[in-house]
Amino acid sequence: MSVKHVSAAALAVALLGLSGCVMEDGFGGFQRYSRDFHYSYPLKSDGRLSVETFNGSVEISGWDEATIDISGTKYGPSQEAADALRVDVDHASDAVSVRAVRPTMWRNNIGARFVIKVPRGAALERIISSNGAIRVSDENGPAHLRTSNGQIHVEAFHGNVDAQTSNSAIELVDVDGDVTAHTSNGHVRADNLRGSLQATTSNGGVKATLSRPDRPVHVETSNGSVELTLPPKQSADVRVHSSNNGITLRLAEPVNARVSAHTTNASIHCGFEVRMSGEIGKNHMDAVIGAGGPLFDLSTSNGGIRLVKM
Numbered sequence: 001m002s003v004k005h006v007s008a009a010a011l012a013v014a015l016l017g018l019s020g021c022v023m024e025d026g027f028g029g030f031q032r033y034s035r036d037f038h039y040s041y042p043l044k045s046d047g048r049l050s051v052e053t054f055n056g057s058v059e060i061s062g063w064d065e066a067t068i069d070i071s072g073t074k075y076g077p078s079q080e081a082a083d084a085l086r087v088d089v090d091h092a093s094d095a096v097s098v099r100a101v102r103p104t105m106w107r108n109n110i111g112a113r114f115v116i117k118v119p120r121g122a123a124l125e126r127i128i129s130s131n132g133a134i135r136v137s138d139e140n141g142p143a144h145l146r147t148s149n150g151q152i153h154v155e156a157f158h159g160n161v162d163a164q165t166s167n168s169a170i171e172l173v174d175v176d177g178d179v180t181a182h183t184s185n186g187h188v189r190a191d192n193l194r195g196s197l198q199a200t201t202s203n204g205g206v207k208a209t210l211s212r213p214d215r216p217v218h219v220e221t222s223n224g225s226v227e228l229t230l231p232p233k234q235s236a237d238v239r240v241h242s243s244n245n246g247i248t249l250r251l252a253e254p255v256n257a258r259v260s261a262h263t264t265n266a267s268i269h270c271g272f273e274v275r276m277s278g279e280i281g282k283n284h285m286d287a288v289i290g291a292g293g294p295l296f297d298l299s300t301s302n303g304g305i306r307l308v309k310m
Contacts, residue, residue, distance in 0.1 A: 032075045032076060032077060032082070032109065033075070033076055033077070033078055033079040033081070033082045034073050034074065034075050034076075034082055035073070035074045035079075035082045035083055035085075036071070036072070036073050036074075037070075037071070037072055037073070037074065037087055038069075038070065038071045038072075039069075039070045039089055040067055040068065040069050040070070041067065041068055041089075041091045041096060042066060042067055042068075042093055043066065043067060043068040043091075043093065043094075043096055043118065043119055043122065044066065044093055044094050044119065045066060045119040045120070045121045045122070046094075046119075046121050046122065046123070046141075047068075047093070047094045047095055047096065047118075047119060047122045047123070048094065048095040048096070048122065048123045048125045049068065049095075049096050049097075049098075049116070049118055049122055049123070049124055049125060049127075050095075050096070050097040050098070050099075050125050050126040050127070051097075051098045051099075051114060051116070051126070051127045051128065051129075052098070052099045052100065052126070052128045052129075053098075053099070053100040053111070053112045053113070053114060053128070053129050053130075053132065054100060054102060054111050054112070054129065054130045054131065054132075055075070055109075055110065055111025055112075055130065055131045055132060056072075056073075056075070056100070056111040056112045056113035056114070056129060056131075056132045057113045057114075057129065057132040057133045057134070057135070057150065058113070058114045058116070058127055058129050058132065058133075058134045058135070058147075059113075059114065059115045059116065059134075059135045059136075060116045060117075060118060060124060060127065060134075060135070060136045060137075060139065061116075061117055061118075061136070061137045061138050061139065062117070062118060062119065062120035062121075062122070062137070062138045062139040062140065063117050063118070063119070063120060063138075064119075064120060065117070065119065066119055067117075067119070068091075068096050068116065068117065068118050068119070068122075069116065069117040070089070070096075070098060070114065070115075070116050071114070071115045071116070072087070072112055072113055072114040072115060073112065073113050074087065074100070074110075074111075074112045075109075075110060075111050075112065075113075076109065076110040077108075077109045077110070081103070081105075081109075081110055082110070084103045084105065085100060085101070085102070085103055085110055085111075085112060086100070086101040086103070087099070087100055087101070087112060088101055095125075098114065098116075100112035111131070111132070113132065118139070120138065120139060120140045120141075121140045121141055122139070122141050123141035123142050123143075123159075124136065124139070124141055124142065124143035124144065124145070125144060126144055126146075127143065127144065127145045127146070128146045128147070129146075129147040129148075129150060130147060130148045130149070130150075131147075131148065131149045131150060132147060132149075132150045133147070133150040133151045133152070133153070133168075134147050134150065134151075134152045134153070134163075134165075135152075135153045135154075135155075136153070136154045136155070136157060137154070137155045137156050137157070138155075138156045138157075139156075139157050139158070139159070140157075140158040140159055141159050142159040142160045142161070142162075142177070143157070143159060143160075143161050143162065143163075144162045145161070145162065145163045145164070146163075146164050146165070147164075147165045147168075148165060148166045148167065149165075149166065149167045149168060150165060150168050151165070151168045151169050151170070151171065151186075152164075152165050152168075152169075152170045152171070152181075153170075153171045153172075153173075154171070154172045154173070154175055155172075155173040155174060155175075156173070156174050157172075157174070157175045157176070157177065158175075158176045158177060159176075159177045160177040160178045160179070160195070161175060161177060161178075161179045161180070161181075162179075162180045163179070163180070163181045163182070164181075164182045164183070165182075165183050165186065166183060166184045166185065166186075167184065167185045167186060168183065168185070168186045169183065169186040169187045169188070169189065169204065170182075170183050170186065170187075170188045170189070170199075171188075171189045171190075172189065172190040172191070172193060173190075173191045173192065174191065174192045175190070175192075175193050175194065175195065176194040176195065177194070177195045178195040178196040178197075178198075178215065179193060179195060179196070179197050179198070179199075180198045180199075181197070181198070181199045181200075182199070182200045182201070183200075183201045183202075183204060184201065184202040184203065184204075185202060185203045185204060186201060186203075186204045187201065187204035187205050187206065187207070187224060188201055188204065188205075188206045188207075188208070189206075189207050189208070190207075190208035190209065190210070191208075191209050192209055192211055193208060193209065193210050193211060193212075194210075194211045194212050195212055195215050196212075196215035196216050196217065196236075197210065197215075197217045197218070197219070198217075198218045198219075199218075199219045199220075199221075200219075200220045200221070201220075201221045201222075201224060202221070202222045202223065203222065203223045203224065204221065204223075204224045205221065205224030205225045205226065205227070205245065206219050206221055206224065206225075206226045206227070206228075207226075207227045207228075208227075208228050208229070209229040210228065210229065210230055210231055211231050212231065213230070213231045213232065213233045213234045213235050213236065214235050214236050215236050216236040216237050216238070216239075217230075217236070217237075217238045217239070217240075218238075218239045218240075219239070219240045219241070220240075220241045220242070221241075221242050221243070221245070222242070222243045222244060223243065223244045223245060224242070224245055225242070225245040225246050225247070225248070225303065226240050226242055226245070226246070226247045226248070227247075227248045227250070228240070228248070228249050228250065229250040229310070230249060230250065230251055230252075231252070232252040232253075232254075233254070233256075234251070234255075234257065234293075234294060235293060235294055236294055237294045237295045237296075237297070238294065238295070238296045238297070238298075239295075239297040239298075240297070240298050240299075241297075241298075241299050241300070242299075242300040242301075242303060243300065243301050243302065244300075244301065244302045244303065245300065245302070245303040246266070246300065246303035246304045246305065246306070247298050247300055247303065247304075247305045247306070248305075248306045248307075248308065249296065249298070249306070249307045249308070250308055250309075250310050251272070251307060251308070251309065251310060252309075252310045253272075253309060254290055255272055255289045255290055256289065256290035256291045256292060256293040257288075257289045257290070257292065257293045257294050257295070257296050258277070258287075258288055258289075258292050258293065258294070258295045258296065259274065259285060259286070259287050259288070259289060259295075259296045259298070259307070260285075260286050260295065260296070260297050260298070261284065261285045261286075261296070261298040261299070261305045261307075262283065262284045262285075262298070262299045262300075263283050263284075263299070263300050263301065263303065263304060263305050264283065264300075264301040264302065265301060265302050266283075266300070266302065266303050266304035266305070267282050267283065267304050267305075268282070268283065268284070268285050268304065268305045268306075269304065269305070269306045269307070269308075270285065270287075270289075270306075270307045271306075271307060271308045271309045272289045272290075272307060272309070273289070274287035274288060274289055275287060275288045289307075
């Protein structure tokens with residue numbers, strides 16, 4: 001199958017063609033001009049999608065059609081600048097790549113946002129933006145998501161997720177897959193995560209409700225609290241390391257685990273009966289809950305550690 005190369009300028013007849021002055025997020029609230037565009041191509045149910053843009057959001061949702069539908073808007077400080085921003089689309093039946101190309105004449109105050117529908121099983125191979133949010137919903141393929149200064153939100157997703165942003169949050173709702181989430185200056189939230197969690201953040205907290213007891217959890221944060229709600233009969237290790245805030249594990253009985261908890265300037269509270277396996281004191285605890293099992297490795301400097309019953 002040959003690969004076709006299409007530019008927004010060459011497909012003027014395919015554009016929705018509406019233009020005008022608009023006010024949008026990410027541009028400081030000043031006046032911009034716009035140009036809408038729209039493309040549609042066949043794409044296999046297990047095809048691949050790559051998107052690259054700047055100063056604009058990307059919204060992707062799954063549907064039952066064997067087609068990719070790409071809508072969006074280009075922005076600029078003048079109509080000439082908006083029109084000059086090129087959108088390139090490389091497409092074949094098994095892969096589509098979409099890229100907003102920054103013109104050399106205008107370096108500031110331009111960008112493009114995308115709203116894309118893909119076959120529900122398509123892999124989101126490389127979704128990249130800057131200064132814009134990424135939102136993904138109702139999809140079955142794996143996702144690799146990267147942005148800066150924008151939130152990442154994933155909902156009703158079946159597949160592994162690799163998400164990275166800065167200066168904003170990562171939020172996951174009803175995700176069935178393993179998650180790697182990294183942000184600075186933002187929080188990580190996961191509700192009903194059916195998979196492993198590896199989360200790191202600098203100046204934000206982590207709060208997660210997990211549903212798979214056989215999936216490991218690894219969380220690192222500097223200036224935010226960590227609150228994890230674990231499923232019954234947790235059988236995989238849980239490792240949480242923080243610097244300047246507290247750690248809370250919420251556990252449903254029966255609990256069988258080994259606990260290694262250490263804090264410097266706060267205390268440790270455990271709501272379960274334990275057997276000493278090492279030292280137990282105000283700031284440290286090496287103990288066994290129930291029959292023992294996975295390791296709960298918990299450490300922080302300036303926050304307390306709590307293991308509480310649900």
